[in-house]
Amino acid sequence: MTNLIVLRxxxxxxxxxxxxxxRTGFQLVILEMEKPLAVRRTVSFADAIYEGKQTVEGxxxxxxxxxxxxxxxxxGEIPMLVDPRGNILRNQFVTSPxxxxxxxxRMLKVEPEPLGVNVALHIGLGPGFLAGINCHAVVExxxxxxxxxxxWDGPTRADSGQxxxxxxxxxxxxxxxxxxxxxQIGDHLKEGQLIAEIxxxxxGEKSAVHSPLKGILRGLIHPGIEVTEGxxxxxxxxxxxxxxxxxxxxxxxxxGGGVLEAVLVFLRRREVES
Numbered sequence: 001m002t003n004l005i006v007l008r009x010x011x012x013x014x015x016x017x018x019x020x021x022x023r024t025g026f027q028l029v030i031l032e033m034e035k036p037l038a039v040r041r042t043v044s045f046a047d048a049i050y051e052g053k054q055t056v057e058g059x060x061x062x063x064x065x066x067x068x069x070x071x072x073x074x075x076g077e078i079p080m081l082v083d084p085r086g087n088i089l090r091n092q093f094v095t096s097p098x099x100x101x102x103x104x105x106r107m108l109k110v111e112p113e114p115l116g117v118n119v120a121l122h123i124g125l126g127p128g129f130l131a132g133i134n135c136h137a138v139v140e141x142x143x144x145x146x147x148x149x150x151x152w153d154g155p156t157r158a159d160s161g162q163x164x165x166x167x168x169x170x171x172x173x174x175x176x177x178x179x180x181x182x183x184q185i186g187d188h189l190k191e192g193q194l195i196a197e198i199x200x201x202x203x204g205e206k207s208a209v210h211s212p213l214k215g216i217l218r219g220l221i222h223p224g225i226e227v228t229e230g231x232x233x234x235x236x237x238x239x240x241x242x243x244x245x246x247x248x249x250x251x252x253x254x255x256g257g258g259v260l261e262a263v264l265v266f267l268r269r270r271e272v273e274s
Contacts, residue, residue, distance in 0.1 A: 002027060003120070004094070005101045005263070008086060010046030011038040012219075013125065013141065014105035015056055016252025017259045018045055018078060022059050024260060027073050030061060033084035039219035039235055042185050043248050048080045050222055057248060066094060089117045101266075103259055104129070107141070109159045121266050123259055127159040136266070139258035141251075148254035150262045164251075168212040171220075171234030173198055173227040175207045181223040186245040189217055195234060196220065198227060209233065215240050 005028035007018055014030070021028050036046035045061035048054035053062045061078040066088060072079040081088060089095050089102070101121040104112060109127045112134060124134070126141035131151050140146045140156045143164050163170045173179070177200040183189065189211040196209040211217075219235040227233055237244055 003099050003101055003267075004029065005103060006031060006086070006089065006095065006119075008102065008104045009106035010036060010044055010048070010061070010080065011105070011107065012040035012044045012249065013107060013252045013255055014103075015043055015045045016248045016254075017103060017105055017125075017256040018061070019057060019059055019248060020253065020256030020260045021263070022078060026263070029069055029073075029079045029081060029088070031081050031083040031086060031088065034082050035222075035225060037221060037225065037231075039221055039232060040185075040245075040249075041219065041222060042245050043252075045078065045080060047222070049082060053077075054080075057246075066091060069094060086115070089115070089119065095119075101263065104135070120270075121263065123262050125255060125259075126156055130155050137262045139255055139262065141255055143251060147251065148258035150258050150265070166213070166238070169215075169218075169236045169238065170232055171195065171209055171212075171236065173207075173229055173231045173233050174209070175200060176226075176228045177201055177204075177207075178226050179221060179223055179233060181220060183211075183217050183220070185217050185220055186242045187217045188240065188242070189213075189215055189236060196223075201226070211236055213238050216242050216245060218245050 007030045010030045010032045038044035038046040041047045048061045048063045061080045064079045069079045097118040100119045102119045103123045105125045111128050122135045124138045129135045129138040131138045140149045142157050177198040180197045183195045191214045193211045197206045199206050215236045215238040218237040221233045
């Protein structure tokens, strides 16, 4: 029986996982919420929710309904569903306890809600997952010597609460409201340049988001999204290389390698036991 991998989340880290799995021949479907909050949208399959399809490094994900999953897989693409609660896992015509694998790449960084169904393999990414308790295996997501390592017992490192590198590079909403973009991902930015504005829903004064550094706009949340104060909405890369905005990061690929290792180890163990 062919295994189907259900990937919860379509952000940039999840997309690195998806690329590793898809390129090595696994069939997968990505589940996202109705309005994804991915920042690195040019390398996030989540943007298929807004655009109908999204191509990352030559691989395409397409927004479909459950009855279109099989034809999309046969076309060599990744089906994308609006299904934040994972209801597809309860659809016996698509999934089964024997052949379905679940990868949770939503990066909630808190203990997830119970899956509610039995699956052959459940892998969690990063803080909040405890291998042997709320998943079968967990993959480290923090940079360092343990990045991408697979644990079959216990947790990963605790959430540091700090972004990688210079914290100034991360753009956050100064107030709640609806975001309007004034720059595009990949644009060269000068220090102090206007990137976006946030309009409060009550009609109050707009707040401006300026670039804190000279560099490339590496990511920006989808325009028109309602954001909350303090939410991550963008990312500036001081390397000033626009090509980096179209490439999945080494971090995402390392995590994807960890997930691929976990899947292959599980399949080998099952073959030996059978």
